[in-house]
Amino acid sequence: MTDQTAAKEGASMRTVVAASSAGTAFEWYDFFIFGSLAQVISKTFFTGLTDTAGYIAALALFGVGFAFRPLGALVFGKIGDQAGRKGAFLATVLLMGGATFAIAFLPTYEQAGIIAPILLIVLRCVQGFALGGEYGGAAIYVAEHSPPNRRGWS
Numbered sequence: 821m822t823d824q825t826a827a828k829e830g831a832s833m834r835t836v837v838a839a840s841s842a843g844t845a846f847e848w849y850d851f852f853i854f855g856s857l858a859q860v861i862s863k864t865f866f867t868g869l870t871d872t873a874g875y876i877a878a879l880a881l882f883g884v885g886f887a888f889r890p891l892g893a894l895v896f897g898k899i900g901d902q903a904g905r906k907g908a909f910l911a912t913v914l915l916m917g918g919a920t921f922a923i924a925f926l927p928t929y930e931q932a933g934i935i936a937p938i939l940l941i942v943l944r945c946v947q948g949f950a951l952g953g954e955y956g957g958a959a960i961y962v963a964e965h966s967p968p969n970r971r972g973w974s
Contacts (some may be wrong), residue, residue, distance in 0.1 A: 840961055843954055844955060844958050846917075847954055858878040866929065867928075881941060884944050888946075888948030888949045892954075893952040896911070905957055905960060909961060919950065922943055
C-alpha cells in the first residue's frame with residue numbers, strides 16, 4: 821500500500837468515525853435534554869393530571885423512547901443490509917431531527933387539550949425508533965469501514 825493510499829484511507833475512516841459519532845451524540849443529547857426537562861414537560865403537557873401523576877407520566881414518556889429502540893434497530897438494520905448503511909443512517913438522522921423539530925412546535929395541554937400529549941407520545945416513539953436504527957447502524961458503519969486487519973481492535 822502506498823503512503824498516499826494509506827493517507828486517503830485514514831482520512832476516510834476519520835470522516836466515517838466523525839459522522840457516526842456526531843449523529844449518535846446529537847441523538848443521545850436529545851434524550852438527555854428530554855430527561856432533564858421532565859418536570860417542565862409534565863407541567864406543559866400533563867396539566868390535566870396531578871403534579872405527581874404528571875411527573876410520572878413525563879418520566880414514562882421518557883421511557884417510551886427507549887421502548888421503541890429495538891424496533892428501530894430491526895427495521896433500519898434490514899434497510900441498511902439491503903439499501904446501504906449510509907442511506908439508513910441518513911434516514912434515522914432525518915427522522916430524529918424531524919421529530920425533535922416538530923416537538924418544538926407542539927401546542928401545550930392548555931392550548932389543545934388531550935391532543936398535545938398524544939402528539940408528544942407519537943413523536944417520542946418516532947425518536948426512539950430513529951435512535952434504535954441510528955445507534956447500531958453507526959457502529960456497524962464504522963466497523964465496515966475499518967481495515968480488515970483492524971476490525972475488532974481499538
